[in-house]
Amino acid sequence: MTVRLLLADDEHLIRGALAALLALEDDLVIVAEAATGPEALAMARAHAPDVAVLDLQMPGADGVKVATSLRAELPGCQVLIVTSHGRPGHLKRALAAGVRGFVPKTVSAQRLAEIIRTVHAGNRYVDPELAADAISAGDSPLTAREAEVLELAADGAPVAEIAERAALSQGTVRNYLSSAVSKLGAENRHTAVRLARERGWV
Amino acid sequence: MTVRLLLADDEHLIRGALAALLALEDDLVIVAEAATGPEALAMARAHAPDVAVLDLQMPGADGVKVATSLRAELPGCQVLIVTSHGRPGHLKRALAAGVRGFVPKTVSAQRLAEIIRTVHAGNRYVDPELAADAISAGDSPLTAREAEVLELAADGAPVAEIAERAALSQGTVRNYLSSAVSKLGAENRHTAVRLARERGWV
DNA sequence: ACATCCCTCTGACATTTGTCATACGGAGTG
DNA sequence: CACTCCGTATGACAAATGTCAGAGGGATGT
Numbered sequence: 530m531t532v533r534l535l536l537a538d539d540e541h542l543i544r545g546a547l548a549a550l551l552a553l554e555d556d557l558v559i560v561a562e563a564a565t566g567p568e569a570l571a572m573a574r575a576h577a578p579d580v581a582v583l584d585l586q587m588p589g590a591d592g593v594k595v596a597t598s599l600r601a602e603l604p605g606c607q608v609l610i611v612t613s614h615g616r617p618g619h620l621k622r623a624l625a626a627g628v629r630g631f632v633p634k635t636v637s638a639q640r641l642a643e644i645i646r647t648v649h650a651g652n653r654y655v656d657p658e659l660a661a662d663a664i665s666a667g668d669s670p671l672t673a674r675e676a677e678v679l680e681l682a683a684d685g686a687p688v689a690e691i692a693e694r695a696a697l698s699q700g701t702v703r704n705y706l707s708s709a710v711s712k713l714g715a716e717n718r719h720t721a722v723r724l725a726r727e728r729g730w731v
Numbered sequence: 732m733t734v735r736l737l738l739a740d741d742e743h744l745i746r747g748a749l750a751a752l753l754a755l756e757d758d759l760v761i762v763a764e765a766a767t768g769p770e771a772l773a774m775a776r777a778h779a780p781d782v783a784v785l786d787l788q789m790p791g792a793d794g795v796k797v798a799t800s801l802r803a804e805l806p807g808c809q810v811l812i813v814t815s816h817g818r819p820g821h822l823k824r825a826l827a828a829g830v831r832g833f834v835p836k837t838v839s840a841q842r843l844a845e846i847i848r849t850v851h852a853g854n855r856y857v858d859p860e861l862a863a864d865a866i867s868a869g870d871s872p873l874t875a876r877e878a879e880v881l882e883l884a885a886d887g888a889p890v891a892e893i894a895e896r897a898a899l900s901q902g903t904v905r906n907y908l909s910s911a912v913s914k915l916g917a918e919n920r921h922t923a924v925r926l927a928r929e930r931g932w933v
Numbered sequence: 934a935c936a937t938c939c940c941t942c943t944g945a946c947a948t949t950t951g952t953c954a955t956a957c958g959g960a961g962t963g
Numbered sequence: 964c965a966c967t968c969c970g971t972a973t974g975a976c977a978a979a980t981g982t983c984a985g986a987g988g989g990a991t992g993t
Contacts, residue, residue, distance in 0.1 A: 540815060540836035542843060546748030549840075553751075613742060613815075634742035638751075641744060674970065685921030688950070701971055707951055717951080717979085719887030719921055874939065890980070903941055909981055919949090919981080 532649045535561045535578035537569035537595070538611075539587045547582075550638040557642060566590025570598055578606055580649050585612035585619060593619070593626045600627040607648045611641070617663040618729015620655065630654040669730040670712045678705040680731045683722045734851045737763045737780035739771035739797070740813075741789045749784075752840040759844060768792025772800055780808055782851050787814035787821060795821070795828050802829040809850045813843070819865040820931015822857065832856040871932040872914045880907040882933045885924045 534551065536559055538544040544562055551557050561576045563569035566589035573581055581599060583592035596608040609630035610623050620631050630648040632641065633656055647654045669676065681691045688706075692699040706718050715721035725731045736753065738761055740746040746764055753759050763778045765771035768791035775783055783801060785794035798810040811832035812825050822833050832850040834843065835858055849856045871878065883893045890908075894901045908920050917923035927933045 541839050542813070542836045543745050543748065545840050546745065546752045549752050549755075550748045611744070634744045637743050638747050672969065685917075685919055685923075685925060687918060697970090698972060700973060703949095703951070704953095704971085707953090710951080715887075716889065717887055723887060876940065899940095900942060902943060905981070906941085906983095909983090912981080 531556050531558050532645060533558055533560045533576070533579045534645070535559075535563070535569065535573050535576065535581040535606075537563040537566075537572075537581065537587060537592075538584040539564050540584075543584075547638070551642060551645075554642045557645060564588075566592075566595045569595050573599055573603060573606060577603060580607045580609055580645055582609050582611060582645065585610055585614070585623075593622050593628070596623065596628045597626045607651070609645060609648050609654075615656070615659045615662065616727070616729035617659070617665075618669075618731075620659050620663045621729065624655075631659060632656045633659060663729075669725075669728070671709055671725070671730060675705045675709040675712070676725070676731055678702055679709050679718070679722060679725055682706060682718050683726075683731065685719070733758050733760050734847060735760055735762045735778070735781045736847070737761075737765065737771065737775055737778065737783040737808075739765040739768075739774075739784065739789060739794075740786040741766050742786075745786075749840070753844060753847075756844045759847060766790075768794075768797045771797050775801055775805055775808060779805060782809045782811055782847055784811050784813060784847065787812055787816070787825075795824050795830070798825065798830045799828045809853070811847060811850050811856075817858070817861045817864065818929070818931040819861070819867075820871075820933075822861050822865045823931065826857075833861060834858045835861060865931075871927075871930070873911055873927070873932060877907045877911040877914070878927070878933055880904055881911050881920070881924060881927055884908060884920050885928075885933065887921070 534557055536544055536548055538547070541564065544564070548559050548562060552559060560578055561572040563572045566587050569581070569583060583595055585592040592610045596610070599606055599608055607629045608627065610628050611632055611634055612619065613634050615633045623631050630644055630653065632644055632654070644654045671679065678691060678695055681694055688699050688702050692702045695702065710718055710721045713721045713724045715724055722731070736759055738746055738750055740749065743766065750761050750764060754761060762780055763774040765774045768789045771783070771785060785797055787794040794812045798812065801808055801810055809831045810829070812830050813834055813836055814821065815836050817835045825833050832846055832855060834846055834856070846856045873881065880893060880897055883896055890901050890904050894904045897904065912920055912923045915923045915926045917926055924933070
């Protein structure tokens with residue numbers, strides 16, 4: 530039984546190389562390739578692959594967003610996310626979106642082929658190390674608003690701008706930032722942003 | 732004439748796939764692979780390749796650092812940097828370190844093989860788009876100290892800590908930050924850090 | 934010799950952030 | 964119903980940051 534694959538990665542070099550390697554496996558066949566999120570979606574619609582191997586970061590829409598749409602449109606298509614930067618939060622988001630597999634790019638092609646088969650068989654596979662990280666990072670202690678405000682603060686915007694963009698009063702914004710900072714044990718909003726990013730909470 | 736290659740990339744999947752693809756070219760042969768900077772250096776010493784294909788971001792020491800050491804120890808070995816994130820400053824640093832080629836991972840394997848040959852022949856190759864970015868980004872307007880202080884401010888440390896780490900008075904640190912911020916046209920130190928990072932000035 | 938730049942510092946001031954207390958309405962829970 | 968969160972807000976105060984003017988010393992270039 531052959532497994533029909535969709536391969537999506539914005540790096541042509543990687544995608545091509547990966548395609549070549551996976552094609553060496555007798556039971557795997559690549560039916561489509563894509564370089565962006567929307568393209569991946571279009572390709573999936575056109576070819577209805579058994580398994581979609583998606584890079585986490587792509588222009589247009591990231592792997593998790595694509596996965597969400599895919600779940601709705603092609604329930605028979607299993608999604609496997611491959612990523613360079615394994616942040617705990619990404620894994621959580623991905624699983625919530627119905628992704629069946631999540632692996633770092635540090636695995637070998639051999640392993641990847643096995644994992645593709647695992648996912649195709651309807652099982653799940655999550656890289657043990659990433660899983661451990663996700664568990665030890667735990668749940669976000671931030672409320673929805675706190676996370677939102679922290680996110681808006683991420684690029685160094687002043688309180689006034691955050692307040693405007695979030696349609697809140699400046700005082701409220703400062704309250705949220707303050708509580709986020711203390712919950713994260715940070716010294717100021719900027720280290721708080723960094724910590725939250727590392728744990729994948731924003 | 733065959734070209735003997737060293738391949739260094741921390742992502743096993745990518746490295747393996749790349750190796751497989753490049754091995755298809757008759758005149759290219761991979762004599763060594765490495766997953767970290769130090770490992771790349773050790774491998775280069777052991778195998779004295781003609782061309783070293785290095786990922787820009789690797790654990791241990793980045794591609795440019797490895798290139799610098801390589802220039803000194805193995806002048807006959809040409810260095811080609813491959814990267815996902817093409818920041819202008821990286822290109823500049825790389826060229827200063829004697830790197831002969833600089834390409835994004837979006838090129839095809841076919842192109843990469845050609846570029847490897849170009850570099851091996853003693854010519855240079857820089858991706859046109861990255862080159863354009865680097866030129867438009869221009870030179871850093873920051874003085875050495877300003878850049879240093881800005882770098883220390885990058886992870887959100889308070890002025891007191893920056894001052895201590897740079898062995899400067901707090902007032903001086905604030906002066907440098909202030910002038911860096913105004914030179915970069917930023918609103919505050921944090922957006923300044925972001926801007927400088929984007930242009931590769933830190 | 935002079936001008937110009939960078940590095941370093943100080944002191945003063947305005948602005949922005951961070952913290953805290955307090956308040957009110959809504960949602961959910963016991 | 965009382966209790967506890969969360970979201971939202973205000974006001975006040977302390978601390979950090981941003982800005983400016985000025986000043987001395989070293990290096991470099993004309």
